[in-house]
Amino acid sequence: MRNLLLLLLLVITATACEGDYTIVSQTPGETVYVEVEVPTDPEYIYGDVWVDSFEQPYSVNGVDIVWLIDKSCSMVDDASSIVSGIEEMMNSLPPAGWRLGITSTSYTDSISAADFPLVPGDDIQDAWDAYAAIGNGHREAGFDSIYAYIEENEYNQTWLRNDAALLIVFVSDEEEQSQEYFTSDQSGLNDFINWASAVRQSVYVASIVNVHETENECGYTVNSIDVGRRYLDATNAFNGVVVDICEEDWAPGVAEASTQIEPYEEWPLTHTPIEETLAVFEDGVPMVDTDWVYNAITNSVEFLVVPSEGALVEIGYVIDYDGGDDDDSAADDDDSAE
Numbered sequence: 001m002r003n004l005l006l007l008l009l010l011v012i013t014a015t016a017c018e019g020d021y022t023i024v025s026q027t028p029g030e031t032v033y034v035e036v037e038v039p040t041d042p043e044y045i046y047g048d049v050w051v052d053s054f055e056q057p058y059s060v061n062g063v064d065i066v067w068l069i070d071k072s073c074s075m076v077d078d079a080s081s082i083v084s085g086i087e088e089m090m091n092s093l094p095p096a097g098w099r100l101g102i103t104s105t106s107y108t109d110s111i112s113a114a115d116f117p118l119v120p121g122d123d124i125q126d127a128w129d130a131y132a133a134i135g136n137g138h139r140e141a142g143f144d145s146i147y148a149y150i151e152e153n154e155y156n157q158t159w160l161r162n163d164a165a166l167l168i169v170f171v172s173d174e175e176e177q178s179q180e181y182f183t184s185d186q187s188g189l190n191d192f193i194n195w196a197s198a199v200r201q202s203v204y205v206a207s208i209v210n211v212h213e214t215e216n217e218c219g220y221t222v223n224s225i226d227v228g229r230r231y232l233d234a235t236n237a238f239n240g241v242v243v244d245i246c247e248e249d250w251a252p253g254v255a256e257a258s259t260q261i262e263p264y265e266e267w268p269l270t271h272t273p274i275e276e277t278l279a280v281f282e283d284g285v286p287m288v289d290t291d292w293v294y295n296a297i298t299n300s301v302e303f304l305v306v307p308s309e310g311a312l313v314e315i316g317y318v319i320d321y322d323g324g325d326d327d328d329s330a331a332d333d334d335d336s337a338e
Helices: 073-092 107-112 124-133 142-152 186-199 229-237 251-258 327-333
Strands: 006-011 019-025 033-038 049-055 063-069 098-104 165-171 203-209 241-244 266-268 279-282 292-295 300-303 312-318
Touching (some): 063 073, 063 142, 073 098, 073 124, 098 107, 098 142, 107 142, 165 186, 186 229, 203 229, 203 251, 229 241, 241 251
Parallel strands (some): 063 098, 063 165, 165 203, 203 241
Antiparallel strands (some): 266 300, 279 312, 292 300
16 A cells, blocks of 8 residues: 555643644654644544645656566466556556566576667567566575675666666565575665665655465465564555455556556545545645645546656545544554554
8 A cells, every 4th residue: 555654642721712633643763743633622523633645756757667576486386467467557557758677586596687678669478588588596585686686686787777767576484584685684674774765766666466465365374474464564665556466457556557657636535534624735834725736536646737857745634434434444554543
């Protein structure tokens, strides 16, 4: 899920004429406090408050894409889905300006890879050829592999562009297991996020992985060690797109990942809001009502004035449980105000 979910803790003082809320970011390793003004009508003040947020992408000069594919034995049956997913991404991308490289999740393969990427005009046969050409290294270490692909492979410097956006796509049915450039603990995860954040001005991440032991599309309980938690954490750190590897059709998720590089002109809300309580902020400054509109049909905020690139956009509201939102689901999320 792309949303950076925020928990609003309600603090009400007897003399305040406005509600004072503290937003606690759930970004791994960081807590950020931000003040947000919301209506204080007694009818709403004790309701559960939610904030959806996103960072508006920067303008980019094309996009370099790298698919890191687990080629271990357990992934043999996924070959058709993988190539179809690559084809879907090629079809969803702009007609020019992109390059798509493919490698395995084994860093030894990524160091030695010497194949020119897929480019506009290539087709599914080219995708099959590119998939067949990547190594069959046994390591399932996507973080190590993308680092080696970008930092250690001299050939890739002939086509990777420092001024282009970077989209990283991990595909694996097991947990991330890096040990060469990044450790397998929380510190290693943080190091990867920090490195990826700095390697380009605009970085996007998507993961096609096992998402949960039981809450999945597999039809069976996935072994806990096969859930891609580190991939999920890294993807969520970039507000990226997650696809359940057991989904029969990866196309919708892959298409969504392909469009991450476009400026957001609309943002879907996590919950149904009480419309009168909606408040939209750009870098902490309230956006005027004429700059955005709420679409009740799609339950989203549409921007009549598109937020500036790099801006942090926050959409706060009181959840409307009478309008179709499930009270229990919000409690389960543990992200509502108390």
